[in-house]
Amino acid sequence: MKLVYFAWVRERIGKESETVALPPEVGTVAELLSWLRQRGEGYAAALEQPQVIRVAIDHEHVTHETRLPADGEVALFPPMTGG
Amino acid sequence: MKLVYFAWVRERIGKESETVALPPEVGTVAELLSWLRQRGEGYAAALEQPQVIRVAIDHEHVTHETRLPADGEVALFPPMTGG
Amino acid sequence: MAEPCQPRVRVQAEDFDAALEIERLTAGRRDIGAVVTFTGRCRDEGGRLAALELEHYPGMAEAQIRRIAEEAARRWALSGLSVIHRFGRLAPGENIVLVVAASAHRRAALEAADFLMDYLKSCAPFWKKEHLAGGGEGDWVAAKAEDEAALERWRK
Amino acid sequence: MAEPCQPRVRVQAEDFDAALEIERLTAGRRDIGAVVTFTGRCRDEGGRLAALELEHYPGMAEAQIRRIAEEAARRWALSGLSVIHRFGRLAPGENIVLVVAASAHRRAALEAADFLMDYLKSCAPFWKKEHLAGGGEGDWVAAKAEDEAALERWRK
Numbered sequence: 473m474k475l476v477y478f479a480w481v482r483e484r485i486g487k488e489s490e491t492v493a494l495p496p497e498v499g500t501v502a503e504l505l506s507w508l509r510q511r512g513e514g515y516a517a518a519l520e521q522p523q524v525i526r527v528a529i530d531h532e533h534v535t536h537e538t539r540l541p542a543d544g545e546v547a548l549f550p551p552m553t554g555g
Numbered sequence: 556m557k558l559v560y561f562a563w564v565r566e567r568i569g570k571e572s573e574t575v576a577l578p579p580e581v582g583t584v585a586e587l588l589s590w591l592r593q594r595g596e597g598y599a600a601a602l603e604q605p606q607v608i609r610v611a612i613d614h615e616h617v618t619h620e621t622r623l624p625a626d627g628e629v630a631l632f633p634p635m636t637g638g
Numbered sequence: 639m640a641e642p643c644q645p646r647v648r649v650q651a652e653d654f655d656a657a658l659e660i661e662r663l664t665a666g667r668r669d670i671g672a673v674v675t676f677t678g679r680c681r682d683e684g685g686r687l688a689a690l691e692l693e694h695y696p697g698m699a700e701a702q703i704r705r706i707a708e709e710a711a712r713r714w715a716l717s718g719l720s721v722i723h724r725f726g727r728l729a730p731g732e733n734i735v736l737v738v739a740a741s742a743h744r745r746a747a748l749e750a751a752d753f754l755m756d757y758l759k760s761c762a763p764f765w766k767k768e769h770l771a772g773g774g775e776g777d778w779v780a781a782k783a784e785d786e787a788a789l790e791r792w793r794k
Numbered sequence: 795m796a797e798p799c800q801p802r803v804r805v806q807a808e809d810f811d812a813a814l815e816i817e818r819l820t821a822g823r824r825d826i827g828a829v830v831t832f833t834g835r836c837r838d839e840g841g842r843l844a845a846l847e848l849e850h851y852p853g854m855a856e857a858q859i860r861r862i863a864e865e866a867a868r869r870w871a872l873s874g875l876s877v878i879h880r881f882g883r884l885a886p887g888e889n890i891v892l893v894v895a896a897s898a899h900r901r902a903a904l905e906a907a908d909f910l911m912d913y914l915k916s917c918a919p920f921w922k923k924e925h926l927a928g929g930g931e932g933d934w935v936a937a938k939a940e941d942e943a944a945l946e947r948w949r950k
Binding site: 559561562563611614615616630632633634635636637638 | 678693695697698701702723734735755758759760761762763764765766767778779780781786
C-alpha cells in the first residue's frame with residue numbers, strides 16, 4: 473500500500489510518502505490510522521487526534537469507516553484550506 | 556415646473572421634456588399625473604395606469620403621495636430595467 | 639469597522655475593461671483577499687434580437703448608482719467598489735454593466751456584488767428597447783416581478 | 795435543461811489572467827447575460843506575512859476541483875465555467891484562485907461562483923503554510939469551522 477502525507481501530517485511524520493505492507497488485521501481507514509500511530513514518535517504526533525485527519529483513497533475522499541483496497545494510494549492530510 | 560419623460564412614457568407623450576405652469580390645486584405627484592392625463596391623447600395613453608409610473612424629483616425617487624416642490628425637475632418613467 | 643470605501647461610478651457609452659478595473663482597485667494592495675466581478679452582457683434571446691438600446695436618465699443614473707453603491711459600502715467591509723453602466727445601442731455579446739467588489743473576505747465581496755446587481759436592475763434609471771433581428775423596433779423590456787421580489791432578500 | 799457545460803480546470807504555479815479566461819468562455823457567444831469572476835488573493839494579514847506557501851496533492855487537486863465544478867454545472871444552467879488554482883509560494887497581493895462562471899442569467903452565475911468558492915475552501919486538497927514577515931516559517935493555516943458550516947447552505 474502506498475501512503476502519501478501532506479502539510480503538517482507530512483512534516484510530523486517526516487516523509488512525503490512510503491510503501492507499507494499492512495498486517496491482515498488492518499482492514500479499514502480507522503485501523504490504518506491506529507496501526508500507523510504505533511510506528512514511532514513522528515507518527516504518534518501526526519495522528520494524535522485521528523478524528524481531524526482527512527483521508528483519500530486513489531484521489532477520492534473517504535471516511536474513516538471505509539475499507540482499504542487491496543492496493544492503491546492512501547493519502548492522509550489535515551483539513552483542507554483551498555480557495 | 557420642468558417635466559422629463561423616459562422610455563415608453565416619452566414615446567407616448569411624444570416629447571422628452573417640457574415646462575409647465577401647474578394650477579394651484581395640483582399639489583402632489585398623484586395630482587400631477589391626473590392633471591397631465593387631461594392634456595391629450597398621448598398623455599392619456601402614457602398615464603392610463605398611473606400606478607405603474609415611477610417618479611423622481613430632482614434625481615431622487617419619490618412616491619405618488621409626495622408633495623411637489625415649488626420648482627425643480629420632475630421625471631416620469633416606467634419601471635426601470637437596469638443592470 | 640473602518641470608514642466605508644468610496645465607490646467609483648461611471649455611466650458611459652464606451653465599453654469597459656474588467657481587468658483594468660480590477661487593477662485599479664487592487665494595485666499595491668496587500669489586504670485584499672477576494673475580488674468579485676459581475677459583468678452583464680447583451681443577449682440575442684435565441685436569435686430574436688439585433689441589439690438593445692439602453693436609454694438612461696443622465697445625472698440621475700449616476701447619482702442613483704452612487705447611492706446604491708454607497709449603501710453596499712456601508713453594509714459590507716469593502717476595500718473597493720466600482721460600478722460602470724453603459725448606455726446606447728449594444729449588440730448581443732457586448733457588455734452592459736460591470737460591478738467590481740474587493741474585500742478582505744470572500745463573503746463580503748460576493749454579497750456586495752449580488753446586492754448591487756439586484757438594485758441596479760430595479761432602481762437604476764435605465765430602460766431597454768429591443769431592436770429585432772428581422773429589422774425594426776421591438777418592445778421595451780418589461781420589469782419582472784421576480785426582480786422586484788429579489789430586493790426583499792436585502793431588507794432585513 | 796441543456797447538457798451541463800464542461801468545466802475548464804487548471805492547477806498551476808503560474809499566475810492567471812481573469813480577462814483572458816472571461817474571453818475564453820464568452821468569445822463569439824450571444825447567449826450569455828452574466829459573467830461572474832471570483833479571484834482569491836494572498837493577504838499579508840496586517841503586515842504579519844511575507845508569503846503563503848500553497849501545498850497541494852497533485853492529481854487529486856485537479857480531480858477534486860473537477861468534481862466540484864461538474865456538480866456546479868449540474869446544479870446551475872451555466873454557459874461556461876473555469877477554475878484555476880495556483881500552488882507554490884505566493885506573496886501578498888498575488889492571485890491564488892480564479893473562478894469564472896458564465897450564464898444566461900445573473901443568479902445562476904453568482905450562485906455557482908459562490909458554491910465553487912465554498913467547496914474549494916473545504917474540499918480541495920490544498921494547504922497553506924505561513925511565511926512570516928520577520929523571516930521564518932509560521933503555522934499552517936487552520937481550517938475554520940465557519941468554512942465547514944458554509945457548506946450547509948448548499949445541502950438542500
